[in-house]
Amino acid sequence: MLEKEKLPLEDVRVLELGTLLAGPFSGRLFADFGAEVIKIEPPDKPDPMRKWGKSKDGIGLWWPVQSRNKKSITLNLRTEKGQELFKDLVREADIVIENFRPGTMEKWGLSYAELSAENPRLIMMRTSGFGQTGPYKERAGFGSIGEAMGGLRHVTGFPDREPTRAGISIGDTLAALFATIGCLTALHERKSSGRGQVIDTAIYESVFSVMESLVPDYLLADYIRERTGNILPGVAPSNIYRTADDTYIVIGANADAVFRRLCEAMGEPELAEHPDYATHEARGKNQKVLDVRIEEWTSSLNANVALQRLEKHGVPSGMIYTVKDIVEDRHYQERDMIIPIEHPELGEFPMPGVVPKLSRTPGQIKQPGASILGEHNKDVYEKLLGLSENYLTELNEDNVI
Structure with missing residues (x-):
């Protein structure tokens, strides 16, 4: 019997600090291809994604998808002990993902300069509304704002009515994809330099990057793209x-x-x-x-x-498919684009498949997102960091974990 191929990112450890969409979507992509992704949430303020979207029996249906294949631990980064414990984790990690407002990590004493002093090989993926520099860096910036200021909203919809949005959080997802590309590029570069670096991804820039010839259309042809409904002008049929x-x-x-x-x-x-x-x-x-x-x-x-x-x-x-059409489509089924995974409370749970498909080492869905906050505390803190059970009890009592 042939030995099973290792997943391509099994030797990569990721610490995910982000919440909601952009950061955690990047973490999901890494986890799908075998990376050990450790999802870190404050013990008193879990990721709101746990409750976002539709629910069944009081259980959010988005969380199991967004946090699949990840480990869940709790850690309070607002405390000095929590910050020191995070640095211990950083020494064992390859990547840190965060999508807080710029300056948050620095406020906690966890800037890249401080973290890379603990681990010079560390790669830090930073996703925010407007990036880590520039006059707008401190603004709050959700995906919808990035879609608007990146140019997408203005050209979406019909010319006789107000701009509209896509039916999904496309700005966050685009930012996550670009951040992941940047991180994989940095991992490759690290093989020769031995050093990590910062991946600075802005949501508005990620949207702007897919806006085709928007700028030269304006600066060289004096043309401002407008909303055109279901067509692209000049592209027919x-x-x-x-x-x-x-x-x-x-x-x-x-x-x-x-x-x-x-x-x-x-x-x-x-x-x-x-x-x-x-x-x-x-x-x-x-x-x-x-x-x-x-x-x-x-x-x-x-x-x-x-x-x-x-x-x-x-x-x-x-x-033009509805979700019913998607679920019933034999092509989706044949290409494993809807995969049933066992959920500890909901039973069989339909997961969207892994994209892209690798011929020899395809990604896998091993488990849904951990439904219990801090489910892997013992596994990570005891096995990875070697902390004693008594010390973990003390950290728990001090609201550090």
């Missing part, structure tokens, strides 16, 4: 189209070759040669008229029939 059964499908056929295939699926191959539609530029100029013509075709067919025809001709298309 790429829209949602009503079907005969009163639903919508998405079609993306803006490349020349794909547009020709769409015309064949519609039974109008000659349309691909029409001067109004033959090129990307021409289709962009005649976008509205072209979309009307395509919707005349989709409106004559039920959604499934239209999608089958589009698939047969190799045209990118799809339904």
Whole structure:
């Protein structure tokens, strides 16, 4: 029997201090690929994420996902003993994740300079609304503010109404992804230098980084992007189209070759040669008229029939899924994108699968987020730091853990 491959990050230990979204999402990504992620919460003020979102039997349903594969310990960093104990943990760690307002760690005597003096190889991932420097650094900054000031909110929605938001906390998630990329880069660099460094990730900058050619559009072409609903101006056809059964499908056929295939699926191959539609530029100029013509075709067919025809001709298309559609979709099932995990109180718990998929050392979901605050105190403090049971009792009585 072949020996099972180790997970790629099994030799990495992470101390996660963050709350809610941006920091803990990074911790989840590390934990999914084998890192030992130790989630640290104050004994008197646990992460609000434990209660966020929908609940069942009084148990929050977001927490088991966000904190999966992590260990849970308690530690009061507002106390001198707690700060010293944290430094003990830092000596055994590779990464510290925090997403407090800038200056908080420094106030506790836990700046990077002080922590790296204990462990020069330490990498510190710092995620905040506006970064660790600059005139806005001390502002409170949630994901929604980053989405607004990063440029995303202004271009989201329809032009005849106010800006809207995406239905998820996309600013926090983008920041977590960029922070994780930065941290993995620093881990790689550490192999040659032997030294850690700070990863400074701002939510607004993470949003701004995915805003495509927003700035040169303005500075070089005097164009300010506005809300355009379900289209991108000049990119056609790429829209949602009503079907005969009163639903919508998405079609993306803006490349020349794909547009020709769409015309064949519609039974109008000659349309691909029409001067109004033959090129990307021409289709962009005649976008509205072209979309009307395509919707005349989709409106004559039920959604499934239209999608089958589009698939047969190799045209990118799809339904606008609800969560019910996602759960029932065989492609999601075949690629293990919904994985049942045993929850100690709720029984079988459906988890979103691990992304991305590695061919030889894929990530794993071993356990849901710890439902008991400080569940792994004994494991971490006794086994990792070698503290005695009597001393742990003393720390508990002093509200340090």
